Amino acid sequence: DGGITQSPKYLFRKEGQNVTLSCEQNLNHDAMYWYRQDPGQGLRLIYYSQIVNDFQKGDIAEGYSVSREKKESFPLTVTSAQKNPTAFYLCASSPRTSGSPWNEQFFGPGTRLTVL
Amino acid sequence: DAKTTQPTSMDCAEGRAANLPCNHSTISGNEYVYWYRQIHSQGPQYIIHGLKNNETNEMASLIITEDRKSSTLILPHATLRDTAVYYCIVRPHTGTASKLTFGTGTRLQVTL
Numbered sequence: 001d002g003g004i005t006q007s008p009k010y011l012f013r014k015e016g017q018n019v020t021l022s023c024e025q026n027l028n029h030d031a032m033y034w035y036r037q038d039p040g041q042g043l044r045l046i047y048y049s050q051i052v053n054d055f056q057k058g059d060i061a062e063g064y065s066v067s068r069e070k071k072e073s074f075p076l077t078v079t080s081a082q083k084n085p086t087a088f089y090l091c092a093s094s095p096r097t098s099g100s101p102w103n104e105q106f107f108g109p110g111t112r113l114t115v116l
Numbered sequence: 117d118a119k120t121t122q123p124t125s126m127d128c129a130e131g132r133a134a135n136l137p138c139n140h141s142t143i144s145g146n147e148y149v150y151w152y153r154q155i156h157s158q159g160p161q162y163i164i165h166g167l168k169n170n171e172t173n174e175m176a177s178l179i180i181t182e183d184r185k186s187s188t189l190i191l192p193h194a195t196l197r198d199t200a201v202y203y204c205i206v207r208p209h210t211g212t213a214s215k216l217t218f219g220t221g222t223r224l225q226v227t228l
Contacts, residue, residue, distance in 0.1 A: 004159075035218075042203065042218030043160070090159050105216060107159025 003027065004108035006091050011113045013085075021076045021111050023091035032074035033092040033105065036060060043090060049074055078113065085115045120204045125223040128198075134191040136222050138204030141185040146208050149180060150216070151189045153200040160203065160218075163189065194226045 004025045013019045023032065031050050035043035035058075045058030049068040063082025068074055074093075078085045089112075092105040121139040128134040140149065148167050152160040164171055164178045166187070171178045177190040191198055203221040 040220070042220050043216070044218075045216075088157070092159070104162045104165075105160075107161070110157070110159050112157070 004091060004093055004106055006089075006108040006111050009109065009111060011111055013113070013115050015115055016080045018080060019078050019085075019113065021078065021089055021091075021113070023074045023076065023108060025072055025074075025091075025093045025106075025108075027093055027095070027106065028071070029093035029095050029106070030071070031094045032068070033094075034058075034064075034066065034074070034076045035090045035092065037088040037090060037110075046076065046089075085113060088112050120206060120219055122202075122204055122219065122222045124220070125225065127225050127227060128191075128194045130195055130226055130228055131193055134194040134198065134224055134226070136189040136191075136202050136204075136224065137186065138189070139186045140204070140206045143184050143206050147206045148208070149178065149184075149187050150205040150207065151176070151178065152203045152205065152216070152218075153198075154203065154221070155197075155200045163202075194224075196226050196228070198224065199226045200224060 007022045033048040034046040036046055037043050044060050046060055046064050047055055047058050047066045049055035052068055052071050055066050055068050063079055065077045088110050090110045091108040094105045148165050150165040151163040153163055154160040164173055164176050166178045166180055180187045201221040201223050203218050205216050
């Protein structure tokens, strides 16, 4: 089955530790995204990547880092510099749209990170 | 991206039509209206999008006013599984990756 997987579903870490969230897609999509969602709020963009080995900061990139070494993978590291890391993290992907009228984003199931 | 305004919450009886409004008075000519929904603790799911014509798919219908300053998402026969937060988003219909700006959405509660 094609789709986006995020693991784990729940993650607990101690304050001051870096943690890496996994995101994998087998949809052959060029673009991938990371969003953060806090309770009762909409999604906010952290980072996105249009192609391998390239990525751009979103609205709230401070305290986060990403890599895009492979097309199907876009891991997100939450560093100790992120002041309020406890949140629901969502990964998404979308196909390259040149010649296509629009680019629907497909979302993974999310990872709920709790920093103790 | 243009800002959108949606009611915080709505209720709908199962089997009835759910009409979810969205105001986007500052929308520009090249911006489309997208609707996503998010069921509790899951990733958002695309529903429908449109530019100026009304659109319909297997999930919903989208009615956009002639001046494009507002739109309504219609779920024709709401079921309990349609209980979710519905997000109205406007953004350019570009050929490259671009972010979706999510507001707080409308929490739709479908009841028996």
